[in-house]
Amino acid sequence: MTNTNRKWLLAERPEGEPDMDSFELRETDVPSPAPGELLVRTRFLSVDPYMRGRMRDAESYAEPWDVGDALKGGVVGEVIESASAAYDVGDLVTGEGRWADYATLDADEVAPVDPTVADPEAYLGVLGMPGRTAYFGLLEVGEPKPGDTVVVSGAAGAVGSVVGQIATRNGCRVVGFAGSDEKTAWLTDDLGFDAAINYKATDDYRAALDSAAPDGVDVYFDNVGGPITDAVFTKLNLDARVAVCGQIAHYNDEEISTGPRKLPGLISVRARVEGLLVGDFATRFGEASERLAHWVASGELEHRETVVEGLTNAPDAFLGLFAGDNIGKQVVRVSAADE
Template sequence: MRNSNREWVFAQRPEGEPDMDSFELRESDVPEPRHGELLVRVRYLSVDPYMRGRMRDAESYAEPWAVGETMAGAVVGEVVESKGDAYEAGDLVTGNGTWADYSVLDADSVAPVDPSVADPPASLGVLGMPGRTAYFGLLEVGDPNPGDTVVVSGAAGAVGSVVGQIAKLSGCRVVGFAGTDEKVAWLTDDLGFDAAINYKAVDDYRAALDDAAPDGVDVYFDNVGGPITDAVFTKLNLDARVAVCGQIAHYNDEGVPTGPRKLPQLIPVRATVQGLLVQDFATRFEGATEQLGEWVASGAIRHRETVVDGLDNAPEAFLGLFSGDNIGKQVVAVADSTN
């Protein structure tokens, strides 16, 4: 063990897009677990778009971080000291921790990590919160039927890439929006999407959708918002379902963006638009993770993690989410099993 614990602290609230001034790396004592807690050596930590909302001093579904608070999120860690009955030193677990070398986790809230199913970082992606978001968001909110056309924005991200593959397993035609030719190729060549659109390489999203989704859109899984969503709304079919999972195009806006009003387009097609919070399905997480694990183990669902090495680089990994640096799930490797 290290003699001290490095941890990233939320240093100041950003205006617009965050930068390195929002973070400060500090040294502290290695924390002591109390009864019912685990001290883990963090192997991998997750950075996610929703964390941008926690940087605002405003009420939301996730409590804002206080300035000076240690950055928090999902981690995979190796148990160093256990004061819980179900785990012992050496066990690999995942749960809610901090951006640090060592973190204390609630023993009742963690789950074991099985490297025989997938490499440990997958527990922060396809087998973690993003995978469960895709599972419930598509199957419960999107409610796809065989033969439907499903369009996914942010399709090469941690959530969108799983959404598209579950839609294919459900017998749907799947179209994804992504931001590079490499991502488009990954979606179509590796994940089985029927079509993908590089939104940075086309001027007219509506025309691109005419080619990629000639029969219109039955289910839209929205991770992005902005002009892509405006274009998809014009292509919705009768009784279409829209699952609003994220709006990363607007997360750094200081004001509310305005533009052509799109709600009238929902009237003639009687479309349903529903916001999605995965925590609403918490009582069913175990079943979803089991099914996702079976799909991953069989090869029915493929996954990819973009791994940034070193705790020192955690802020850069987070900031990279807003420039589309990642393919699949963005994670930070804090420590591996050999160091």
Template sequence: MSRINRQITLAARPVGRPQESDFALVETPIPELEEGQFLIHTTYLSVDPYMRGRMNDRKSYAEPVKLGDVMVGEAVGKVVESKHPKFDVGDIVAGSIGWQEYCVTDGTDIRKVRTGNQPVSAALGVLGMPGLTAYFGLLEIADPAAGETVVVSGAAGAVGSTVGQIAKIRGCRVVGIAGTDEKVAYLTDELGFDAAFNYKTTKDYVAKLAELCPEGIDVYFDNVGGPITDAVFPLLNKHARVSVCGQISQYNATKLEQGPRLLWKLIEKQARVEGFLVFQFIDKFRTAMVDLAHWVEEGQLKYRENIEEGLENAPKIFLGLFDGENIGKQLVRVSPE
């Protein structure tokens, strides 16, 4: 009897906000392993905002998902069969596995993971790409100094919550922007942010930021773009740095928004805006992982995981990202650990 793999594939290119009908749950046979390959049984699947861009058929920093192909994404799982010299049955691995229950691979873009005292799911969050993204986007791009004011949008997500805490470790004053009162309380009461506000109930972003950042803004970590980012520019200090990580407010837009043209502020303040991709720092990943793991073990870096059940529910859970439903890292449990 052939073994069956369940996969979520891209069924249609979305126009604007994706729909569940843009995805398809399919069953395919698992092929026999060839020499140099191994089989992964997925445990946890990550869903992330960047995946929206991979659904579009246009040139970007990564190839789009082809219609009918498995949706891309990081996952963590266990090696259950192997004909590969460097991967043994029982190894816990993470990498570009995609939205599927099983993955046959030659090891490309797959790494062994050791999360110490933390659950293996942490390899997709604080001890994985989101943690590394926060680490390099803040420390390499913005390089905040003690006493500076750091503002983080999308602050209750996996990346933003880590950014704010690393900034606190650096000795900064940290202000978070999030979309619910529950998230605001999480940032200030649990993670130690100095202040935060709910952008959905705030009418004047500039006035609120001025209130919470009386000495201006030295570093802005941008996860959302749009009107929130526009409100930051008038408050930038001399030599401020803006680290552009994401633009989730724009991902489902069907036409470009006309916003305030505030680049002249960069001249006035001699400030810098820089976008980045985490993979440009790949040669420094090992050092970053040591720091992140140390901070987690010491209790300086806290994290929260929101885990939903079932591969078949991955599309619905992914769409919830655009409604701001998650606090911390959003995961889908595909199979028991």
């Protein structure tokens, strides 16, 4: 272990799409754990679209970062020093850390990582917050029934790819929107989606849905917003359920655009639209983690991580989310097991 800790700070609040001017890499001393804490060396760091909202000086469900703050995110790391009886040096844990080489984490707020179930980076994706979001968002908000048609936007991402597979397990017809032929092929050939639409190669989303979802849409899991959502809302069936998980198409907007008025269309079909925050299900995280781990270990649930190498490239990995660079979960490998 070195005595130097590199960490990324929020250098300025971005206007529109962030760029490298929003980030500053600074070197500090490696922190020491207080009683009940762990000093964790970051192995993998998660970058997620919701982090864009934390860069704004605006009230939201997640507390905004102040300029000069160290950026926070989910990590998988190795315990280097323990001031808690709950974990030993060498244990792998996951929790909210920093965009940094090292961080101190409260031992009560981390979970163990079992590399015999899946590679450690999977604990930031299918076995972490995105997997739990998919699990509760689809099953509790979407309430899929056998024979339903489920449409997923951002379907090749960390959340959407799990949503589609769980929907398939529940006997649904599953249609995914994704941004490349490689992604749509992954959805249909590997994950079992019944149809996939490359939105970047499609001019008419409504016509594409007519072909991919000829019986209409019973459940829509929305990670994107924008024109895709506008099209899906015109295809909602009677008693359809819409889970609004993300709106990445709008995260860099400086002004709120006015699109089609959707509310009148909900009246005739009596559709239900519900916002989704996975934290609302915190008391049931154990349930989701257990089932997801079982499905992954048995090979019933596939997953994929796009790994960017090196802490210095963490901002690039984050910015790549808005260009759709990732397939599955976007993570940064900060250090290797043998370092």
